[in-house]
Amino acid sequence: MPDAIFAHPRLAPVYDVFDGDRDDLTAYLDIAGELGADRVLDVGCGTGCLAVLLAESGRTVVGVDPAEASLEVARSKDHAARITWVHGDVTAVPALGADLAVMTGNVAQVFLTDDDWTRTLRGIHAALRPRGHLVFETRRPERRAWEEWAADDAQIIRDVPGSGPVERCFEVTDVSLPYVSFRYTYRFLSDGAVVTSDSTLRFRGHDEVEASLVANGYRVLDVREAPDRPGREFVFVAERTA
Missing domain, CATH: 3.40.50.150 (Vaccinia Virus protein VP39)
Structure with a gap:
């Protein structure tokens, strides 16, 4: 999936x-x-x-x-x-x-x-x-990219054609090497809808x-x-x- x-x-x-x-x-x-x-x-x-x-x-x-x-x-x-x-x-x-x-x-x-x-x-x-x-x-x-990701918690807003302004937040949710998990949260400011996406990388x-x-x-x-x-x-x- x-x-x-x-x-x-x-x-x-x-x-x-x-x-x-x-x-x-x-x-x-x-x-x-x-x-x-x-x-x-x-x-x-x-x-x-x-x-x-x-x-x-x-x-x-x-x-x-x-x-x-x-x-x-x-x-x-x-x-x-x-x-x-x-x-x-x-x-x-x-x-x-x-x-x-x-x-x-x-x-x-x-x-x-x-x-x-x-x-x-x-x-x-x-x-x-x-x-x-x-x-x-x-x-x-060895570069431990997830440490940089965890330190960058800024919210970003982009104007998306067909969707209007969308806010994105990011967080690292788990580090269990060799696996690193993180979550994106998107808020569609035009209607307030919130959609999250969880991912894991090896x-x-x-x-x-x-x-x-x-x-x-x-x-x-x-x-x-x-x-x-x-x-x-x-x-x-x-x-x-x-």
């Missing part, structure tokens, strides 16, 4: 406004070019920001997400209907022979159990062509991630920095083995 922030019909349309400029996505466009990827699978595509950029660059794109409300937002951006949108997890995607699969933002950390993570890696493996690539980011546990270390990739049919080619967040993220570049 996807978190309400992605699946609730009132929250999905406000997500992009609060998420701000996606400067992090430029690096993925660059990597797609570096790898010569023409067919790309965007796993956990959400509201479609990266998928649309990839399609606008002339690539064939499939976006998959379990949150139908987010996919509705994504489809509304795909004016030329160039992208194939799939509702479900990556195991719902047929064998694509994709050159590249990507997971941006927190996607790789939402798989809390080893079984869910393994199923995801295997599903991506099946969708890639031989020697196709998987690129994703995950937060470095923080995996470098060695754990690499071992899981090797065990599920990948070879790690590189582990990079996120250019816009140096020292905060691992960006894994892996190749599907035979």
Whole structure:
């Protein structure tokens, strides 16, 4: 079950406004070019920001997400209907022979159990062509990002087209490593409605991630920095083995 922030019909349309400029996505466009990827699978595509950029660059794109409300937002951006949108997890995607699969933002950390993570890696493996690539980011546990989150309790108000002014509050609700839980509370000032969204992320270390990739049919080619967040993220570049 996807978190309400992605699946609730009132929250999905406000997500992009609060998420701000996606400067992090430029690096993925660059990597797609570096790898010569023409067919790309965007796993956990959400509201479609990266998928649309990839399609606008002339690539064939499939976006998959379990949150139908987010996919509705994504489809509304795909004016030329160039992208194939799939509702479900990556195991719902047929064998694509994709050159590249990507997971941006927190996607790789939402798989809390080893079984869910393994199923995801295997599903991506099946969708890639031989020697196709998987690129994703995950937060470095040693940076203890949750401590910064807990210290930032400011309320934010944004004017959202179609919804009017919306107030967002954030709190860290539990730290039981490797799991960190937090809650967003949204208040729609036009009618006073309040909607909350609870999320949990799993923080995996470098060695754990690499071992899981090797065990599920990948070879790690590189582990990079996120250019816009140096020292905060691992960006894994892996190749599907035979």
